[in-house]
Amino acid sequence: xxxLVESGGGLVxxxxxxxxxxxxxxxxxxxxxxxxxxxxxxxxxxWVSYISSSGSTIYYADSLKGRFTISRDNAKNSLYLQMNSxxxxxxxxxxxxxxxxxxxxxxxxSWGQGTLVTVSx
Amino acid sequence: QxxxxxxxxxxxxxxxxxxxxxxxxxxxxxxxxAWHQQQPEKGPRYLMKLNSDGSHSxxxxxxxxxxxxxxxxxxxxxxxxxxxxxxxxxxCQTWGTVNWVFGGGTKLTVL
Numbered sequence: 001x002x003x004l005v006e007s008g009g010g011l012v013x014x015x016x017x018x019x020x021x022x023x024x025x026x027x028x029x030x031x032x033x034x035x036x037x038x039x040x041x042x043x044x045x046x047w048v049s050y051i052s053s054s055g056s057t058i059y060y061a062d063s064l065k066g067r068f069t070i071s072r073d074n075a076k077n078s079l080y081l082q083m084n085s086x087x088x089x090x091x092x093x094x095x096x097x098x099x100x101x102x103x104x105x106x107x108x109x110s111w112g113q114g115t116l117v118t119v120s121x
Numbered sequence: 122q123x124x125x126x127x128x129x130x131x132x133x134x135x136x137x138x139x140x141x142x143x144x145x146x147x148x149x150x151x152x153x154x155a156w157h158q159q160q161p162e163k164g165p166r167y168l169m170k171l172n173s174d175g176s177h178s179x180x181x182x183x184x185x186x187x188x189x190x191x192x193x194x195x196x197x198x199x200x201x202x203x204x205x206x207x208x209x210x211x212x213c214q215t216w217g218t219v220n221w222v223f224g225g226g227t228k229l230t231v232l
Contacts, residue, residue: 035221037165045157045165045212047221059219095164100155106216107155109167109180 002026002110004096009115016086016119022079022096022112030054030074031102036081038092039114048094049081053103086119093117123149123217125224132230138201141227143213150194152215156187159226160209168211171196203231 097108124146133139171189
């Protein structure tokens with residue numbers, strides 16, 4: 001069974017940093033492209049970032065303006081999101097999501113349960 | 122610009138059927154999409170990938186009551202024999218070369 005478990009969320013002050021993790025199991029992590037998606041309170045889903053299976057190709061949503069960094073460790077079956085210069089508008093539940101097929105990018109076929117990031121003084 | 126448009130809300134009675142619509146922006150009518158369900162206070166759940174020709178592949182354990190179809194730039198999710206647990210937000214999702222896009226979501230109320 002595919003499992004994605006996010007961690008690392010919490011309360012952080014504006015301008016602060018946080019590192020999210022997503023532990024993957026139940027599939028060959030190194031074969032799949034991965035994404036981070038967020039959902040602000042009461043709002044819809046917003047794609048944040050993508051990383052290819054090898055980690056060599058990375059994309060970000062334009063709105064992030066270079067503040068976030070996605071990475072992965074295939075030996076540890078883990079996905080990460082380093083978030084810097086956090087703002088109140090980054091407050092959201094952050095989900096990791098797996099791409100729907102090995103070595104392919106497109107639809108998301110598995111989701112974690114999410115981790116809440118709250119940016120507030 | 123790649124955009125997905127969904128109606129904010131829909132409602133139907135218990136045991137009835139409902140058809141939700143996701144519309145692709147101009148010039149993107151050949152794109153495939155995915156449908157995701159988000160029940161209250163839960164994370165999203167993948168329902169199906171839906172191609173422009175109407176063919177679709179569902180996620181593990183998704184009941185036969187959920188089906189997809191396509192017409193031009195419209196992508197549909199039909200839920201038959203509505204049950205109370207179908208009350209949820211439904212999101213469509215697609216992808217471009219360097220970006221991934223979600224529709225605004227449709228909140229389905231089961232009466």
